[in-house]
Amino acid sequence: MNLTKPLRALLAGLVLTGSLLCATPTLADQAVNPEVQKADAQREQIAHRERMLLLFPAAALGITIALIFFTRRK
DSSP: OOOHHHHHHHHHHHHHHHHHHHHSOOGGGSOOOHHHHHHHHHHHHHHHHHHHHHHHHHHHHHHHHHHHHHHHHO
16 A cells, blocks of 8 residues: 555645745734724723623632632531
């Protein structure tokens, strides 16, 4: 069984994929309108606030469970 051709094709595909990923332009290279930047920053702040609002109940529940666990252990 000759596996060199499929392995060679797989390796060539990986190299091509890697080179395409490295060659994609980034957003830093493009000029962005200041209003768009402001809207993006506002959107990021809202997303951060929503993540924190989801994290708070989970943290409160975790602390409550830990306190119950430690007080019943004694």
